[in-house]
Amino acid sequence: TSKIQTAADLEAITTKGFRGEALAAISSVSRLELITRRPDDEFGTKVVVEGGKEHPPITIGASGGTTINITDLFFNTPARKKFLKKPATEMGHVLSTITCHALANERVHFTFIHNGRRSLDLPAVSNRPERIRQIFGHAILDEMIPVSLDTPVLSLSGFVSRPTLSRNGAQHIFFFVNDRYVKDRLLHRALMNGYRNLLPAGRFPVAFLFFDINPHEIDINVHPTKQEIKFYREDAVFSATYGAIRQVWDTREDAKQETTQIFESLKKTTPHPYPSLTKTNADGLETAKQVYSPPENQSVKSVSYPIPPPPLPDEREIEPIPPSTEHTQTKSDDPSAMPRQVESDFIRQLNRKELQSADIHASDTIQEKPNVNENGINDLAQVDKRPDELFATKSLEGAGRLVVRGQLLNSYILAEGADGLYVIDQHAAHERILFEEFFLQAANKPLVGQPLLFPMTVDFSPDDAALLEEHEGTFKRLGYDIESFGPKTFVIRAIPIALNMEAAENFIKDLLGEFRREGSADEKRERALHTLACRAAVKFGDPLSREDMEHIIRELERMPRRNVCPHGRPNILFVSDDSLRRLFKRTGFS
Known part of the structure; x- marks a missing residue:
């Protein structure tokens, strides 16, 4: 407030100091020491406040600038001290704050010392x-x-x-x-x-x-x-x-x-495409060989794609267009009226989910007049049902032994049961299988880890490093062997056997993001197993052999919650034989 002289000054504040009452507030619940000297003064001044009680200022020799030391936080208010988080958590908050200030002020030297150890040292730089x-x-x-x-x-x-x-x-x-x-x-x-x-x-x-x-x-x-x-x-x-x-x-x-x-x-999240689907040599030598093989450099074709213009002010968040509920589409020679075609494989790949959800009738055809029977009912009504009306989510009870009939779009397993057609999401199903396996294993002992022939070192941001130290035990139970190797560097000596090295490093960083969310230790552990199962499972677009598909189905039949993935999405859709007969107008015929 000492810098404000007119009302107009309130609209042109460029300083970044803290609120005036903050210093008094922190000094009332800690031991505060303030040492300051102006550039032209010969001596500095030291002020000490302990629990809100001020000691007389004294004159001392000091370097130019201001130093504030705060110790024994909440020493005089134990009721508030008990609400502090674990030291590693609180240190993470401090490091996060320092990181923000350091990014904005690269010409300032920042140092953070924790329990006598220099946890962060960022010398001033020029850019x-x-x-x-x-x-x-x-x-x-x-x-x-x-x-x-x-x-x-x-x-x-x-x-x-x-x-x-x-x-x-x-x-x-x-x-x-x-x-x-x-x-x-x-x-x-x-x-x-x-x-x-x-x-x-x-x-x-x-x-x-x-x-x-x-x-x-x-x-x-x-x-x-x-x-x-x-x-x-x-x-x-x-x-x-x-x-x-x-x-x-x-x-x-x-x-x-x-x-x-x-x-x-x-x-690319597994050393072998599907480690749990194939029974390889028990000593894991083949897996180890694939883990340590460096990825081959692959050239990428140049592609072009349209860049949409910036949205209008009232279109900042454009919602996806829902599937059309209209059954017909008018033919037009006007190019602007034609469905917009996505010309590059790049956009087709990125938008595959959106394209799959598009209306299957959005084609450049003229719809014939619907046939209506003597009861006034449209014969095509069954065909025009929405997917969630035509297909039902279903468990495998009553299906008998499913027979694999093929793979659709390298993403869905098509299987025949005693009562109809089963469409199985290969990623969701395999994710459920792996989650149940990991959950049972982790309940009794740590997951099996794959020792690395050559340990790798990974750098983390300061707050991520603090969070990793706090949850080091959780990572060990997931199959990691991680050890601190410096203020922000860790050495990894073993990784979960279901992941390759690149995926194992990315999994750590994603899991740290999960740990930032609120929840009990059991909830965080379960989310970690969810994430590990998701990373290790087969993916949409992965071609599977018949043996792989058979293995997924047989394993899924053993799962207690086989009809949904760990995230709650359905694994299995079903269309009955009766429904197919009605669709093809086979009712009443042999």
């Missing part, structure tokens, strides 16, 4: 990429693409990850407005819209975006933490952010090429 490397390592920095945009409203710079690098949470998305870290839904929506059709559902990019905006155009006094912000011209900010992200994919040919690898990289 932001170097700061990103210090905190997150080379692996992250090498996957970043620069972003830059100047408009009359704002100036935007920073880095976003290639679509081949993603996380299962938004913990590595950082927004800074005038070098202040903020959490803003508007900016988050703009970023995610910029990645539309580039990331699988539930995946988030890594991003470091820095906005310079006239202080008159923003309000930082929305929340006491100063991490929430209001923009005067929200539409312009949204459009600029979205446009800057989409411009990356429009102008960088290498980025467009690499997006074709997204699903392929996510699919």
Whole structure:
């Protein structure tokens, strides 16, 4: 408040100090020591406050600047101290805060010492990429693409990850407005819209975006933490952010090429395509050989795809178009009236789920007049049923021994039962099988791990490193052998036998995102097994041999909850023999 002289100053605040009462508040529940010296003063001043009781200031020799030491937090209020989380959790919160400040102030040296150990040391650097490397390592920095945009409203710079690098949470998305870290839904929506059709559902990019905006155009006094912000011209900010992200994919040919690898990289999660489906040698030598074989370099064809224009202000979040409920479509010679065709394999691959849900009648044909029988009932009514009316979710009771008849779209197992046709989601079914196996194994002892011939070292962000130390026991029960190898580096000596090395590293980072969610230890353990089963299961698009499909069905028949996957989605759809006969007008005929 000492810097405010007129009412207009409130609209042009550029300082980033803490609230005035914060120092008094923290000193009332801790032991606080403040040492300060102005540049022109010969001596400094030391002030000590213990539990709100001030000691007389004293003059001491000190270096220029201000140092604040806070110790014994809540020493005089034990009732509040018991609400603190585990030391590793609290340290993670501190490291997260330091990370945000360090990203915004790369020319400042940050050090964090925990229990006498230097947990973080970030010397001052001259540029932001170097700061990103210090905190997150080379692996992250090498996957970043620069972003830059100047408009009359704002100036935007920073880095976003290639679509081949993603996380299962938004913990590595950082927004800074005038070098202040903020959490803003508007900016988050703009970023995610910029990645539309580039990331699988539930995946988030890594991003470091820095906005310079006239202080008159923003309000930082929305929340006491100063991490929430209001923009005067929200539409312009949204459009600029979205446009800057989409411009990356429009102008960088290498980025467009690499997006074709997204699903392929996510699919490569097992050393053998289906380790639980094939009974290989018991000593695991073949598995070990495949684990340590480096991936072959593969060239990727250059593809082109349309870049949609930035959405209008009222179209920031465009909902997917539901399947058509109309039965007919009018033929037209007007090209603009034709169904929009997706021309590249890249878009077809990314949008396969959406394309599969499209109306099967959306074709360029003229519908004949429906046939109506003497009772006024449309004979085609059964054919025009929605999929959820035609197919029913069903368990395998009463099916008899299923006979595999084939695989549809390399994604669904078609099997014949005594009472009709069974369509089985191969990924969901295998995920249920693996989850039940992992759950039973983990209840009694740790999952089997695969020792690595050559241990690998992995760098983590400071807060992820703290979280990993806190949950080290959980990772050991999943088959990992992980050991700290520095402030932010860990050495991995063994991984779950169901995963290869690349998948094992990504699984750790995704699981850390799961651990950030609220829940009991048992809930987090179950979510970890869910995630492990999902990563190790066969994927949509994986071709299966008849033996593999038979194995999935036989194992699924033994599962107690075989009709749904661990996430609650159905595994099995069923259409009865009677329904098929009605569809083909076979009722009443032999």
